[in-house]
Amino acid sequence: MGATGSKLEKALGDQFPEGERYFGLENFGNTCYCNSVLQALYFCVPFREQLLDYYSNNKSIGDAEENLLTCLADLFTQISSQKKKTGVIAPKRFVQRLKKQNEIFRSYMHQDAHEFLNFLLNELVDILEKEAHAIKSDAESSSPPEKISNGPKTGQANGAQKEPLVTWVHKNFQGLLTNETRCLRCETVTARDETFLDLSLDIEQNSSITSCLKNFSSTETLNAEDKFFCDKCCSLQEAQKRMKIKKPPHILVIHLKRFKYIEQLGRYKKLLYRVVFPLELKLSNTMEDADSEYSLFAVVVHVGSGPNHGHYVSLVKSHNHWLFFDDENVEMIDESVVQTFFGSAQEYSSNTDHGYILFYESIGTGNKS
Amino acid sequence: MKMMNNGYNSSFNSNSVGLMSNTGATTASSSSSTSTTNANSQSQGLKTYFKTPEGRYKLHYEKTHPPGFLPFSHGKSVSQVTLAQLKDKPAQAGPAPSSSSSASASSGVRYAAAKFLGVGGGNGVRAIGFAGGNGTGKAVNGTSRSGSLVGSNGSHSILNPNYDGKGTYLIFNVGDTIFIGDLNSPDKDPIKSLHFSNSNPICHAFDPEAKDGHDLLIGLNSGDVYSVSLRQQLQDVGKKLVGAQHYNKEGSVNNSRCTSVAWIPKSDGAFVVAHADGNLYVYEKSKDASVDTSFPVIKDQTQFSVAHARSSKSNPIARWHICQGSINNVAFSTDGVYLATVGRDGYLRVFDYSKDQLICGGKSYYGALLCCTWSLNPWHFVDFLLQVSGVAFDSYWSSPTSDDIEENVVYRFGSVGQDTQLLLWDLSMDEIVVPLRRCPPGGSPTFSTGSQSAHWDSITPLGTLQPAPCMRDVPKLSPVVAHRVHTEPLSGLLFTQESILTACREGHVKIWMRPSSESQSSNSEALVGGSSSLAGSRVGSSILK
Ligand SMILES: [Zn+2]
Numbered sequence: 001m002g003a004t005g006s007k008l009e010k011a012l013g014d015q016f017p018e019g020e021r022y023f024g025l026e027n028f029g030n031t032c033y034c035n036s037v038l039q040a041l042y043f044c045v046p047f048r049e050q051l052l053d054y055y056s057n058n059k060s061i062g063d064a065e066e067n068l069l070t071c072l073a074d075l076f077t078q079i080s081s082q083k084k085k086t087g088v089i090a091p092k093r094f095v096q097r098l099k100k101q102n103e104i105f106r107s108y109m110h111q112d113a114h115e116f117l118n119f120l121l122n123e124l125v126d127i128l129e130k131e132a133h134a135i136k137s138d139a140e141s142s143s144p145p146e147k148i149s150n151g152p153k154t155g156q157a158n159g160a161q162k163e164p165l166v167t168w169v170h171k172n173f174q175g176l177l178t179n180e181t182r183c184l185r186c187e188t189v190t191a192r193d194e195t196f197l198d199l200s201l202d203i204e205q206n207s208s209i210t211s212c213l214k215n216f217s218s219t220e221t222l223n224a225e226d227k228f229f230c231d232k233c234c235s236l237q238e239a240q241k242r243m244k245i246k247k248p249p250h251i252l253v254i255h256l257k258r259f260k261y262i263e264q265l266g267r268y269k270k271l272l273y274r275v276v277f278p279l280e281l282k283l284s285n286t287m288e289d290a291d292s293e294y295s296l297f298a299v300v301v302h303v304g305s306g307p308n309h310g311h312y313v314s315l316v317k318s319h320n321h322w323l324f325f326d327d328e329n330v331e332m333i334d335e336s337v338v339q340t341f342f343g344s345a346q347e348y349s350s351n352t353d354h355g356y357i358l359f360y361e362s363i364g365t366g367n368k369s
Numbered sequence: 370m371k372m373m374n375n376g377y378n379s380s381f382n383s384n385s386v387g388l389m390s391n392t393g394a395t396t397a398s399s400s401s402s403t404s405t406t407n408a409n410s411q412s413q414g415l416k417t418y419f420k421t422p423e424g425r426y427k428l429h430y431e432k433t434h435p436p437g438f439l440p441f442s443h444g445k446s447v448s449q450v451t452l453a454q455l456k457d458k459p460a461q462a463g464p465a466p467s468s469s470s471s472a473s474a475s476s477g478v479r480y481a482a483a484k485f486l487g488v489g490g491g492n493g494v495r496a497i498g499f500a501g502g503n504g505t506g507k508a509v510n511g512t513s514r515s516g517s518l519v520g521s522n523g524s525h526s527i528l529n530p531n532y533d534g535k536g537t538y539l540i541f542n543v544g545d546t547i548f549i550g551d552l553n554s555p556d557k558d559p560i561k562s563l564h565f566s567n568s569n570p571i572c573h574a575f576d577p578e579a580k581d582g583h584d585l586l587i588g589l590n591s592g593d594v595y596s597v598s599l600r601q602q603l604q605d606v607g608k609k610l611v612g613a614q615h616y617n618k619e620g621s622v623n624n625s626r627c628t629s630v631a632w633i634p635k636s637d638g639a640f641v642v643a644h645a646d647g648n649l650y651v652y653e654k655s656k657d658a659s660v661d662t663s664f665p666v667i668k669d670q671t672q673f674s675v676a677h678a679r680s681s682k683s684n685p686i687a688r689w690h691i692c693q694g695s696i697n698n699v700a701f702s703t704d705g706v707y708l709a710t711v712g713r714d715g716y717l718r719v720f721d722y723s724k725d726q727l728i729c730g731g732k733s734y735y736g737a738l739l740c741c742t743w744s745l746n747p748w749h750f751v752d753f754l755l756q757v758s759g760v761a762f763d764s765y766w767s768s769p770t771s772d773d774i775e776e777n778v779v780y781r782f783g784s785v786g787q788d789t790q791l792l793l794w795d796l797s798m799d800e801i802v803v804p805l806r807r808c809p810p811g812g813s814p815t816f817s818t819g820s821q822s823a824h825w826d827s828i829t830p831l832g833t834l835q836p837a838p839c840m841r842d843v844p845k846l847s848p849v850v851a852h853r854v855h856t857e858p859l860s861g862l863l864f865t866q867e868s869i870l871t872a873c874r875e876g877h878v879k880i881w882m883r884p885s886s887e888s889q890s891s892n893s894e895a896l897v898g899g900s901s902s903l904a905g906s907r908v909g910s911s912i913l914k
Contacts, residue, residue, distance in 0.1 A: 206788045206858060274858065276787050280715070345789070345857045 008086050008323075011332045016085060017319035023079050024328035026090040032327055033113040034095060034105075036312035037120070039325040040298035040359050042076060043316040044251055050168040051076055068120065069127045071097040088328045113300050113312050114198075114255045114357055121169060121197050128167040173197045175249035178286060181222070183230040184238040190231070193246060198253035198357075206345055208276040209254065209358070213283070217244050245285045248292040252283065252360040259307040268307040272351075274343035277358050279335070294360035301341050302356040310352075315341065419852035421793060424884025429868060432550040432878040434543045435558050448876035450861040451540040452552070453575035453585065453599055455532070532603035537865075540585070540599075542570040543876035547587065549603065552865075552880070564608040567591060574640070575599065576632040583614060583654055586640055588627025592620040594642050596654050616642070616652055622662060622685060623648055629698040633722070634705035642685075643696040647712065650685035657684065664688045673718075675725040689725075692716065716834060730834045783869065784848075785859035791871050792848035854879060 008022060025035040042048055055073035071094040079089055099106045102119060166174075177194045201212040219242045222228045228239035254277075262269045281294040297317045304310020313326040315338060322338065324331045341355045417428040537552040547570050548559035563570075568591035576584045582598040587610075589595075594616040605611045617623060625646040633639045638654040647670065662683035664676045670693045677687045694713035701708055701722070708722040718730035780796045854871045861872035869881045 208787065211788070274787070 008330050021079050021082050022086050022330045024088040024330050027327040029108045032312040033111040033116050035327050036300045036314040037113050037117045039314045043318050047172050067127050068123045110309050124169045129165050132165050172251045176247035178244050178246040181239050181241045186232050188232045198255050200255045203256050203273050203275050205273045248283050248285050250362050252294050254358040270307050272344040274345045276342050293363050295363045297361050298359035299355045300357040301353050303353045305352045421850045426881040429882040430880045431557050434876050447860050447874045448541050448543050450872040451573045451575050452863050454537045457535050545569050571627050572630050574630045586630040588630040590626050592617050592624045631699050634701050643699045645695040647692045649689040651687040652685045673727050783862050785862045787858040789853050789855050791852050791854045793850040794848050
């Protein structure tokens with residue numbers, strides 16, 4: 001293991017980024033789903049920085065009740081404060097906590113990396129919200145609000161109670177979708193906004209993220225069994241529905257629905273489709289004129305031909321170098337290798353390494369709010 | 370600036386590497402239920418023809434690597450195709466007879482179509498090496514072309530005097546091998562394979578006007594470059610290059626991957642080699658390649674700079690540092706005056722080659738720019754915002770309406786992409802073309818809908834690079850034809866007088882015959898209607914005039 005570390009160091013040479021650490025994560029028996037996502041999150045720099053920030057500010061408060069947030073922060077701190085530049089770390093506490101918290105992840109079976117990511121982000125949000133509420137009620141009863149050292153930076157006055165809290169997790173990952181439904185009888189358009197922390201996209205053979213996003217936003221007709229209840233007509237009506245991105249997130253997480261339930265088979269199947277994901281992505285939205293521009297910085301890859309077994313690895317871009325994380329092992333790769341994870345153009349292929357969760361960071365011109 | 374020249378009878382060399390098609394938006398969105406089995410069965414049902422307004426194109430021949438040649442590791446190598454026409458063998462040592470063959474189907478760089486790679490490289494990894502399969506090296510009577518084989522028996526000392534005559538050949542790389550097929554033969558198998566033991570061939574270019582026999586350039590993943598005589602390769606039975614001139618030996622000048630090679634038109638054997646590190650070198654094939662050249666260190670990777678060799682004996686004679694990151698492809702204008710490059714940074718750049726000067730350029734909408742192409746008119750080019758892997762103008766197609774009147778020129782061009790489709794587009798210059806507008810100092814680029822302003826603003830300061838346009842400002846164009854031609858993502862497209870050639874990344878080439886004149890009329894009702902479903906396929910074009 002030490003040898004791989006030094007090999008990576010050698011490969012990077014004097015290009016090794018100042019202050020950066022590249023550590024593999026030990027696998028505790030089928031925990032690659034966790035490791036691959038953790039690496040992607042660690043190299044999501046704004047997320048990492050805010051987590052470390054939060055942690056160093058909150059440690060002083062002292063009420064160190066262990067939860068997934070503190071475990072994750074511990075782990076990231078542990079990595080970032082390593083003396084060595086490369087090596088292996090065992091994310092033991094984090095994995096134990098995860099298994100304690102959620103029985104799904106308790107077994108040694110193959111887990112879904114997207115499910116884990118989803119669970120983790122929502123859990124972090126919950127913890128932060130709970131804390132914020134506790135602080136708020138504290139503050140309201142005793143001290144003036146200025147004394148809150150590291151409360152969530154909501155900026156809003158404490159009056160608006162029902163307003164959902166915007167934590168730093170939200171600020172990184174949350175985007176807004178608008179779901180427009182047009183009644184085909186009265187033409188009334190009902191728009192409902194939904195927040196999201198990631199986008200799950202249906203995929204097709206020999207397609208691209210751009211085309212999948214286009215399909216995602218395409219118009220769907222609600223009819224037959226699936227009619228829409230129109231408030232104006234007061235009855236079920238045929239309608240047209242479409243989803244549009246209203247406010248794009250700062251970190252865009254795209255989950256490709258590679259595991260699909262096939263009715264004829266009565267089970268899930270992995271779709272090996274070739275889906276091209278670009279290094280730079282444009283995303284249009286309904287709020288601004290300009291499209292948001294994103295840059296790919298991490299890919300969680302599923303290795304294997306079926307949904308119930310296999311392996312997860314991740315590709316990460318850090319300081320303009322691409323790195324390959326496979327549990328304990330970390331290697332440097334060429335950018336051109338990224339395209340070997342697009343998928344298979346034909347159904348039967350020896351290539352089973354497929355991009356599964358894509359992480360894009362906004363490089364949007366101007367407003368970084 | 371206008372040098373309209375519809376009289377050209379040349380094709381071009383559309384080496385292409387493919388990534389990132391956005392053309393895939395064609396299929397209906399069945400966003401929830403199980404449509405998977407469906408999609409799979411489709412892959413088998415490829416048609417052997419496709420319809421266009423001018424008639425039906427039929428699958429004529431297919432070319433591929435021999436069956437014994439094992440598929441190389443998935444996705445790690447991309448096949449490119451070069452078309453090469455050999456004229457009658459010239460009298461020994463004499464200058465090439467100024468060919469009267471008007472249908473020289475391959476004036477390599479005539480008006481080049483350049484392909485640009487998105488995710489950098491595509492070939493960065495060496496594919497698993499296998500020796501060329503059975504029988505490919507034999508090259509026995511590969512030319513079964515009728516009539517046209519005029520054996521001018523110049524020399525028949527070597528093994529395959531067949532190749533003294535005329536012929537049109539297809540050169541394509543697969544893994545560690547270059548295959549050569551006879552365009553006019555029904556044989557699927559190549560007539561020749563050239564094996565490279567150290568590194569994979571990545572790009573190639575043919576110069577039909579080469580004077581001294583070396584007409585084929587081959588660039589490798591290791592950075593090495595060879596020039597050879599195509600005819601000499603065909604005449605030899607071995608699997609190794611013969612009579613090759615070797616440049617940048619073992620990467621001595623530059624050890625990053627060769628991404629593109631191009632002969633400089635009207636230059637008497639000079640050529641350029643583009644590399645994955647953003648540098649481009651100019652070589653002269655007549656010069657001894659063994660003289661080493663060193664160039665000054667590049668101080669600012671982001672700045673364009675040209676350095677000429679200090680010694681007149683060195684080869685390369687110059688280094689152009691063009692951009693940060695890979696240059697994905699290069700193309701010269703017909704007259705050799707302008708050089709266009711496209712890179713990983715998403716910029717298309719146009720240089721005045723002889724003046725070492727950046728003239729203009731622009732950033733693509735979608736990150737890394739994939740392709741651009743020179744049209745017939747050397748000063749018109751189309752900048753594809755569409756992320757296709759191959760694009761080419763069809764110089765043989767003439768608009769049914771415009772009678773070569775310059776006012777409203779309609780260009781036909783094609784593109785191929787990762788969605789396995791061939792798209793044909795009719796581009797009417799005055800309607801479609803968007804200006805790359807001048808960027809006012811400090812301001813953002815403006816867009817004008819007026820067609821009269823749809824030209825490069827003449828006051829644009831020299832060397833200005835335009836920012837990416839906004840998608841909303843770019844007119845959307847629908848293809849005239851969209852046809853799924855292969856099961857694998859496509860990487861190459863060429864037009865010849867008689868046919869359209871499509872190639873996929875795995876090294877399968879299909880030759881589609883143009884509609885014959887009699888069938889043309891019967892097909893005039895052909896489908897154009899498909900275009901509405903393709904509204905998602907977007908192309909933005911910019912014109913320079
Ligand atoms: Zn209604």
